[in-house]
Amino acid sequence: MTLKGKVKVDRKTKNLVKRIQPYEIAVIDHADLDEVAALSLIKARVKAVINVKPSITGKYPNLGPLALLNHNIPLIDNVGSDILSLQDDEIVEIEQNRIFVNGELYAIGVRQTKETITRMMELSRANIDHVLEKFVDNTLEYARMEQDLILKNLIVPCSLKTKFKNRHTLIVIRGKTYREDLLAIKSYIDEVRPVLVGVDGGADALIECGYKPDLIIGDMDSISDATLNCGAEIIVHAYPNGRAPGYERIKKMNLPATILPAPGTSEDVAMLLAYEAGTELIVAVGTHSNMIDFLEKGRRGMASTLLTRMKVGSVLVDAKGVSKLYGKSVGFGHVLQVVAASFIPFLIIASVSTALSQYGRLLLLKFRFLLGI
Structure with missing residues (x-):
């Protein structure tokens, strides 16, 4: 063909x-x-x-x-x-x-x-033990170099306008099932109204679901121009040495932004920022949290994520994959089954109650009389 x-x-x-x-x-x-x-x-x-x-x-x-x-x-x-x-x-x-x-x-x-x-x-599964060994070694090696993520506090930009203090924070990352998981917690978002943080393409997901992000953070390489122009506060994640390639794009669009130098991934920095700014709870959607996730991103280890989760773990709820906890949507047939089942106790009571049984017979006789049968 x-x-x-x-x-x-x-x-x-x-x-x-x-x-x-x-x-x-x-x-x-x-x-x-x-x-x-x-x-x-x-x-x-x-x-x-x-x-x-x-x-x-x-x-x-x-x-x-x-x-x-x-x-x-x-x-x-x-x-x-x-x-x-x-x-x-x-x-x-x-x-x-x-x-x-x-x-x-x-x-x-x-x-x-x-x-x-x-x-x-x-064939690759047969090789996974060797890959895992190298991944763990790299993770531990980089963890030693990046331990300042735990030992020192991330410096919150003084220009930060988004208020995290005593509020929940929802952080959306462009990971597996992130759109489905976001829809699965819609009732939580509507009821609690957390601070909405989009990490690069995660901000597009918030817009697609009808929400406007309060804050966008990342290296700005996988987010649409339309979302960048939505009015959210923008923080460009830079390398520890201050170099921020993503800032050039923001500059060309004439958008205000703050540069935040920090080691690790943008999702790590988003969690640390919310934590240091006093958030009460972090709910994360679409996170990268296992070896396959990181290998798919071209990373040989996950030191910064390991360290970040050690630090913010007391207030972190990872909602990755939450959509898989729910089965198919409830259809009309399911509703009919529930309604029918609700009559079963009444039928049982009627069958054992003499008064109800006699009353039922009277109703049946009256019904037959009205129909002439």
């Missing part, structure tokens, strides 16, 4: 999904495609995915490739960097593992199937 369509090309998947249109073909440069990136491609309704690199290398069992195939999105892997020279909106044809432009063979890759991906995942 031949697939034909326009392409969108970008080395960064998170940038590509912002501009690709439904039924276009995504050309990415993404080794070990993570599940969050794959789900963003699925949401964009891409026609197919062409990857410069292997979508699964066997280093660890990443779930992105299988997610694409489970949604019947063809995946052609390891085609080489020449494909990146294609221009947006050029027409390509895909025949199995071969890619044609203007009728000429342009690139050859590996056409992945559920069987090939499953086999690679099984």
Whole structure:
């Protein structure tokens, strides 16, 4: 079967999904495609995915490739960097593992199937003990270097306008199931009205769910212009040496922002900021909290997150995956079953009560008399 369509090309998947249109073909440069990136491609309704690199290398069992195939999105892997020279909106044809432009063979890759991906995942699981050992070593090594996260307080910017004192704080991060989890705690948000903090793309999720973030924090590389212009306070997370590449984007948009230098990830800094500013409770959605999460983000350890959770753990509630606690929505059939079940006690009482039994017979006789039967 031949697939034909326009392409969108970008080395960064998170940038590509912002501009690709439904039924276009995504050309990415993404080794070990993570599940969050794959789900963003699925949401964009891409026609197919062409990857410069292997979508699964066997280093660890990443779930992105299988997610694409489970949604019947063809995946052609390891085609080489020449494909990146294609221009947006050029027409390509895909025949199995071969890619044609203007009728000429342009690139050859590996056409992945559920069987090939499953086999690679099984091989990577056999290697997971070795990967875990290296991950733990890196985590402990960096923890020693970043222990100031616990030993010293994060300096809260004096220009901070958002008030955290004695309030709950909801921090939304662009992690697995973050949209679903956010919807699952909607009643909590509406009732408690916590401070809403979006970490980069997490702020977009708040907007999509009908909420305006009070504060946006991050390196500003995976958030839309529209959300940045929503009126929220903006804090640009900078490296400990003060370098803040994300600030250039904010500056070009003429938006006010504060630069906050700190080690660790932006989600760590968001939690520490809320904690140091006196929040009563931190509810976190979409967090990265295990080895696979961090490997998918290209990190070799999770020192800063380990240290941060040690510090803020007394006020932290991690709502990651909370949507999985709920089954399917309640339908009309379920309601009828509950109503029918509610009559059972009355039927039992009627069957054992002489008075109710006699009253029932009288009603039946009257009903038959009225109908003439």
